[in-house]
Amino acid sequence: KAGVTQTPRYLIKTRGQQVTLSCSPISGHRSVSWYQQTPGQGLQFLFEYFSETQRNKGNFPGRFSGRQFSNSRSEMNVSTLELGDSALYLCASSGTSGGPTGELFFGEGSRLTVL
Amino acid sequence: AQSVTQLGSHVSVSEGALVLLRCNYSSSVPPYLFWYVQYPNQGLQLLLKYTSAATLVKGINGFEAEFKKSETSFHLTKPSAHMSDAAEYFCAVSDRSNTGKLIFGQGTTLQVKP
Numbered sequence: 001k002a003g004v005t006q007t008p009r010y011l012i013k014t015r016g017q018q019v020t021l022s023c024s025p026i027s028g029h030r031s032v033s034w035y036q037q038t039p040g041q042g043l044q045f046l047f048e049y050f051s052e053t054q055r056n057k058g059n060f061p062g063r064f065s066g067r068q069f070s071n072s073r074s075e076m077n078v079s080t081l082e083l084g085d086s087a088l089y090l091c092a093s094s095g096t097s098g099g100p101t102g103e104l105f106f107g108e109g110s111r112l113t114v115l
Numbered sequence: 116a117q118s119v120t121q122l123g124s125h126v127s128v129s130e131g132a133l134v135l136l137r138c139n140y141s142s143s144v145p146p147y148l149f150w151y152v153q154y155p156n157q158g159l160q161l162l163l164k165y166t167s168a169a170t171l172v173k174g175i176n177g178f179e180a181e182f183k184k185s186e187t188s189f190h191l192t193k194p195s196a197h198m199s200d201a202a203e204y205f206c207a208v209s210d211r212s213n214t215g216k217l218i219f220g221q222g223t224t225l226q227v228k229p
Contacts, residue, residue, distance in 0.1 A: 106159040
């Protein structure tokens with residue numbers, strides 16, 4: 001069974017640009033969550049999608065957005081990039097209706113560098 | 116509000132020695148608790164979870180953790196460290212709201228010396 005796949009793995013952007021990251025969950029999983037990981041702030045929850053609906057959102061500015069498609073694949077977008085957006089962006093999927101009672105399966109992440 | 120505190124950003128042990136990584140949580144509701152491990156340039160892998168069944172939870176790779184409500188702790192232990200255990204470890208808490216939102220601690224880097 002294939003794991004969570006995130007693309008691209010590495011990317012470099014400049015300030016002011018926008019970026020779109022993609023996440024394909026484990027087959028059959030309907031919940032996709034996104035996290036930002038930085039050395040200073042650690043792991044922070046961005047948002048979660050379930051059945052194409054955003055069900056939960058962290059404390060990030062509106063420049064961070066996401067969506068989920070009918071096949072459960074998800075994308076997140078960051079507009080007007082700032083230096084502080086440099087981070088590892090992790091996607092996680094879950095097989096239940098959301099469910100930290102179950103396990104969150106993480107992808108290997110997309111490492112974004114903003115110059 | 117929930118929070119997690121991991122005591123010690125870096126822990127160093129000798130191979131074969133006891134591993135003890137400390138985690139204290141704060142939660143206004145009975146929590147679910149997790150330990151994840153992250154190897155360099157990889158995502159997070161679940162080691163074990165507490166979801167209100169047995170208070171002593173056994174996980175993968177010989178790790179275990181004990182939920183102590185009175186101490187609001189969920190410390191991770193392993194009797195004998197292996198070189199392959201060197202990684203970053205994260206404790207996380209959820210509020211049982213059945214969503215994909217976890218609150219993570221700042222992480223503890225485990226170094227294993229030969």
